[in-house]
Amino acid sequence: MTRSGGFLDTIKYVIREALLTGSPRYYMAFLGLLLVAAYGIYLWIFVQHAPIFLGKDEGGLILTNLSDTVPWGIYISFFVFWVGVAAAGIMFGIAAYVFGDKEFKKVAVLGEVQAVAAIITVLTLIMVDVGRPFRALILLPQLPNLKSMLDWDFIVLTTYLALNLIGVLVTVHYYRQDKPLPKKFIVPFIIIAAPFAIGIHTVTAFISQALTARPIWNSPLLAPRYVATAFASGPAILLIALYLAERYIDGFKVDFSVYKKTLYVIVGSLIVGLYFTFSEIHEIFWYTTESMKKAQAEVLFFGYHVPYLAILVWLWIGLGIAAVILGILPRVHNTKRGILLVSAITVIAVVAEKTMTIIIPGYIPGSLGEIRPYYPTPLEIGITIGVHALGILVYLLLARPALKAVITHYYKGGSVHH
Structure with a gap:
């Protein structure tokens, strides 16, 4: 009508x-x-x-x-x-x-x-x-x-x-x-x-x-890495939203080709994002002469002073690789459930990569060498959950x-x- x-x-x-x-x-x-x-x-x-x-x-x-x-x-x-x-x-x-x-x-x-x-x-x-x-x-x-x-x-x-x-x-x-x-x-x-x-x-x-006093952020790869992992997590959330819409909105259907083509974008973006991460690891631990940059990287990758950061960054690397491997398997990318599994893993991986692990290492140790570990309080977590809702x-x-x-x-x- x-x-x-x-x-x-x-x-x-x-x-x-x-x-x-x-x-x-x-x-x-x-x-x-x-x-x-x-x-x-x-x-x-x-x-x-x-x-x-x-x-x-x-x-x-x-x-x-x-x-x-x-x-x-x-x-x-x-x-x-x-x-x-x-x-x-x-x-x-x-x-x-x-x-x-x-x-x-x-x-x-x-x-x-x-x-x-x-x-x-x-x-x-x-x-x-x-x-x-x-x-x-x-x-x-x-x-x-x-x-x-x-x-x-x-x-x-x-x-x-x-x-x-x-x-x-x-x-x-x-x-x-x-x-x-x-x-x-x-x-x-x-x-x-x-x-x-x-x-x-x-x-x-x-x-x-x-910000010149935060050497771990002073990388030309930071902006491309932001964009690369965004084009993994954003489409992954879209696929999950499409699946929920198909399930709960009568008359709405999505062709399987949308899921499959979007998965290719997700996997390709994950590969680029992981490549940028490994490139930064190589530069920091093999070549850099900046003591502050190496100290901040040790906070990130080894969890010095803030253990949860190391858990998150290795979760990004591990789940990112797992999502790529699963995404190229025919058994996975030829089924809607398999694609949704890869999408869910991708969202978790990029949340681990693009939240605390990017922001916090730039401040520990501080620009004057002081160490003040950051752990969000229940108040901060509650407010953040409310904003997400x-x-x-x-x-x-x-x-x-x-x-x-x-x-x-x-x-x-x-x-x-x-």
Whole structure:
């Protein structure tokens, strides 16, 4: 059935499908995520800001294990990971509209939904890390300061968020009316969005890469490594989301070729990411003459002072290699379950590689040689879980109307449309 209306009607459609029409299982997931997100917000506002809201003498970032020595912790660690997930959201769009793959066209909008959810997670983590949000307002009158990497990061993140929100709304607008996306939208969208997808993670790497007192970050491989592993974890999360959508949304089906072709991207990206890791190991332990860089690498790879970092980095290497080996086995890559197994392993591996193992070694030992190990407190962990629940909730709310519109256009409301 063809529906008409402007973009205001499309926004009403998104709200209706996201909030007012759903199964009991959908609302249980919605309520569960909402409660976890609300608890995380409560921890951040009322516990971390206790002097303001509860009248206590102790509160603020002092309740975390962050300090002058280690100013970035679990919040910024997962900020790095989710920027990568957002960047990889454009992959389905490139496969669909640059290479003209018909099956990817049916699911490209989910990549845009994932990018929106990931960027909202990223921006929330930044706000949490700043401590008091009003501090961020101090930066706004200075925008754009093109000499500041922080300003560049703010510009590329917010622009990429706006681009993907537009992409989701335009796609839903046309698909719910059973109309194809017009080329006058697709061409400029891909031309603008693809460079921004690479740019958001590149600029993120440049922020730490430019800090001269952190020699383990002063590597030209840091930004390419960020991008490479992002194109492993982002598509892996997309495949898991597609599988859940197939299972719980009536009438939505994904051709197996989407899973298989995406797996090739995941495996190739893992190989490149592992190669960059081994290249850095070779340079650090064979050639470097920087004592601080070697000391920070020993913290990372051998767990000096912070044992969990070594566990995480070797988990990345071990699971990364395992995912590559499994991904090239015919028994695995010719079955949906096998591909989902590789995807799950990949997500765990890249979380291990792109969170604490990137941020913390740069601060231990500190630039003055002092050693202050960092372990996230239960408060930090609780707030981080709450932020993740918020991001997943946004994913859930946007994915439902987007995929319903896809069903209307490609499957005629439930029956497969060839």
